[in-house]
Each structure stands twice: as C-alpha cells, then as structure tokens.
Amino acid sequence: MKKAQWTAERLQNVLxxxxxxxxxxxxxxxxxxxxxxxxxxxxxxxxxxxxTVNPVKDGSYRVTIEATAVRVYR
Amino acid sequence: MGRCIVITSGKGGVGKTTVTASLGLALATLGKRVVLVDADVTLNNLDLVLGLEAAVTYDLYDVTMGTCRLKQALLTYPDYPSLKLLPSVHPLGEVDKTAFREVVEELAQTQDFVLIDCPAGVDDGFVRAVSAASEALVVTTPTATALRDADKTLGYLDALRVSKTALVVNRVRGDLVASGEMLSVDDIIKLLHVRVAGCIPEDDVALSMCGATPVGTAHHQAVNLLARYVIEGKGKVYDPTYIYRGPLGSLRRWLKKA
Known part of the structure; x- marks a missing residue:
C-alpha cells in the first residue's frame, strides 16, 4: 500500500x-x-x-444500526 | 465595503503568515487594495515577512488603545502602494475583541481586501481574529497532523458562523504526490469535504524570500491562481504534479530523490 493511501485511511478513522x-x-x-x-x-x-460507523475507501462512511425488537406494532 | 478574510490553520508552522503575505502581494499585483492585519499579537511576524519591521512606529495595540490614528499605524509596502500592513509589535498588549472588530470594519471601508493573519491554535486570539471576518482560508500542509487540526478548525469556524470557508494546501511536493507518498489535493477534498482554494508547492526560494517569489516560479503561479480564486470565488487550483508525470516526470522524480 502506498504511503498516501495508508495516511488517508488512518486519517479518515481519526477524523x-x-x-x-x-x-x-x-x-x-x-x-x-x-x-x-x-x-x-x-x-x-x-x-x-x-x-457503528465505519469508513469506506471512497471517503464515505457506512453507518450500521442494529436493534432487537420483541414485536412489530400494527 | 471590502471583504474581510481570516487566514487561519489550527496547527502552527504550516506557513500561514507566508501565505498571507504572498496572497496579499498577489492581490495587490492584480490591482486590488489590500491591507494585511497581524492578529498574531504575541508571535507577530508579518512585519518581518514583508521586510517592514524597521518601519513600525505604531501598531494594532496602539490603534485599539487610541494612542494613534489608524492611518498612522498603517505601513505601505514599497513596491506596491496598494498593499498595506497593520502590524503588531506589543507582545504583551491585550487587544480587545470589540476594538479589533471596529478597526477591521474601518479598514474594510477603504480597502478591497482585509486579510487577517490569525494566531495558531483555537484560543482567545483565534476567536478575536475570526470575530472580525466573514470568510476564512484555512492553511494546511498535506500531513495527517495538520489536516486533523484543519478539520477541527473548520468545525470551530462553522460554530463561529463563518460560513464561507476554503482550504489552502501549502508545501505540496509534486514528486511525492505523483509517486503516492504524499496526499493529493483530491485525497484531501475527499477526507475533509471542503473547497480547496489553492495548492502551493514547496519552494525553497519562497521560504528564503518570505513570500515574494520571482515571477514565473511554480510558487508564484500557484499564489496567483489562489488570488484569482479568492477574487472570483472559483477557479483553477495549481497542479504541482504535472511536471512529474510521464517518462520525463519519472526521471525528474528520480533526480529529485537522488
């Protein structure tokens, strides 16, 4: 991996x-x-x-929301 | 009414004062009336960068305290009469925020541009300098530490209601960007999600001459493009990699490394 790419990935996490x-x-x-x-x-x-928020390579972020529900309301 | 632009960075040592001086010179060359305000009260250097340190009689502190009139404290750059400097030389002088804003407003009435050289950090001096501006240029270098601080500074500017902001990426090494060892302007735009008004290549001549670079150099071209971007609010940004592309570019990169 090139140094610039490595820096960009680290920086994306930090930001x-x-x-x-x-x-x-x-x-x-x-x-x-x-x-x-x-x-x-x-x-x-x-x-x-x-x-959870995870950086994606193109500079965007993947936001994942997880939850457990006992039932679904009508 | 002139435009009041604060030149800030967050991180120190990224070339804020040199960019302020170079941009001021470039705007004056393009026929604009420009005044540079040294708001870095404790670590002032703008007078030194412009070579006007021996001419200082009164300064920003004297103006805000009413010791002298604004006109008496302004210094004119010898080669460009449309470029003026309001220096700061009282290292312990406490400059009031409201008084500072009034001085900048008064300057804006007779100038096209008031460029405020902001102190590093985001303390009181930063807030004072930003309070007088409606626009901001955030100077950074293409390093992780400077970019992180620039991102935080953009957040503070947003909180202080400075909505018109753009980045100036300073000390870019075209050879390192071309070989993938340094972040490019595009990488930085992706990371910080901000407009880039200028990209200034690292230039030993610029460092030694403190901003006033000879015509035709890469640094001079880059600063001129930045000045045009500032005037028009859009435009081309200097590409420091273009001489390092292709087979000849590879040879130049190799020679630079050697």
Whole structure:
C-alpha cells in the first residue's frame, strides 16, 4: 500500500472519531433519537440498540444500526 | 465595503503568515487594495515577512488603545502602494475583541481586501481574529497532523458562523504526490469535504524570500491562481504534479530523490 493511501485511511478513522465518536454526548443523543423513532414502529429492546460507523475507501462512511425488537406494532 | 478574510490553520508552522503575505502581494499585483492585519499579537511576524519591521512606529495595540490614528499605524509596502500592513509589535498588549472588530470594519471601508493573519491554535486570539471576518482560508500542509487540526478548525469556524470557508494546501511536493507518498489535493477534498482554494508547492526560494517569489516560479503561479480564486470565488487550483508525470516526470522524480 502506498504511503498516501495508508495516511488517508488512518486519517479518515481519526477524523470520524474527532467529529463524532469522541463526543460521547453525540452518540448518546443519536441512540436516544433512534430509539424514539424506531419505538414508534417496534417494541424495542432499547439496550440492544447499537450504532457503528465505519469508513469506506471512497471517503464515505457506512453507518450500521442494529436493534432487537420483541414485536412489530400494527 | 471590502471583504474581510481570516487566514487561519489550527496547527502552527504550516506557513500561514507566508501565505498571507504572498496572497496579499498577489492581490495587490492584480490591482486590488489590500491591507494585511497581524492578529498574531504575541508571535507577530508579518512585519518581518514583508521586510517592514524597521518601519513600525505604531501598531494594532496602539490603534485599539487610541494612542494613534489608524492611518498612522498603517505601513505601505514599497513596491506596491496598494498593499498595506497593520502590524503588531506589543507582545504583551491585550487587544480587545470589540476594538479589533471596529478597526477591521474601518479598514474594510477603504480597502478591497482585509486579510487577517490569525494566531495558531483555537484560543482567545483565534476567536478575536475570526470575530472580525466573514470568510476564512484555512492553511494546511498535506500531513495527517495538520489536516486533523484543519478539520477541527473548520468545525470551530462553522460554530463561529463563518460560513464561507476554503482550504489552502501549502508545501505540496509534486514528486511525492505523483509517486503516492504524499496526499493529493483530491485525497484531501475527499477526507475533509471542503473547497480547496489553492495548492502551493514547496519552494525553497519562497521560504528564503518570505513570500515574494520571482515571477514565473511554480510558487508564484500557484499564489496567483489562489488570488484569482479568492477574487472570483472559483477557479483553477495549481497542479504541482504535472511536471512529474510521464517518462520525463519519472526521471525528474528520480533526480529529485537522488
């Protein structure tokens, strides 16, 4: 791997953490907002809700939201 | 009313003051009335970069304290009468934010551009310098540390309601970018999601001459393109890799390494 590519990948991770993950408040707020939104459609196990953000090579990010629901509301 | 642009960086030592001086010279060459304000009160260098250090009588601090009139503190660059400097030489002088803003507003009434050379970091001096500007140029080098600080600085500028921001990538080595050893401008745009107003190649002559580079050099061309970008809000950015492409370019890269 070329040095520039290696630097870019490391930097993408660092910038993501600086902007988002390092701010514990931001993650807590996002989880709370998502729980409220999904709670309108599912009987959600709130503690099971997780959000992961992974950098993709083209400079974008893959955001994955995982949650377990006991049932689906009608 | 002139445009007030703060030249900032976050990280120190990326060439902020040299970029401010070079850009000021280039804008003056293009016929614009420009004043450079040294807002780096404690670590002032703009007077030295422009070779005007011996001419300083009054400075920014004196103006804000009412010791002298604004006109008395302004220095004119010898070769370009349309380029002026408001220096800072009181290292311990506390410059009030409101007074600073008023000085910059007064300057903007008679100038096309007021370029504010911001101190490094994001402390009080940064907030004071940014408070007087409506636009910002964030100077960085293509290194991970400088880019990380530039990204944080862009965030602070956003929080301080400076919406018109762009990046100036300084000290780019075309040979290293071409061989994949240094981040390119495109890589930086992808990472920081910001406009790049200028790309300035590393130039030993520019370093030794503190901004005023001879006509025709790569540095001179790059700064001129930056000045045009600043005036028009869009335009071409200098490509430092073009002489290092192709078979001849490979030879140049090899010679540079040797």
């Amino acid at each position: 993501m953490q600086d902007r988002f993950l390092q701010g514990a408040d931001s993650m807590a707020m996002l989880r709370s907002d998502l729980a409220n939104l999904l709670g309108d459609y599912f009987d959600l196990n709130r503690s099971s809700l997780s959000v």
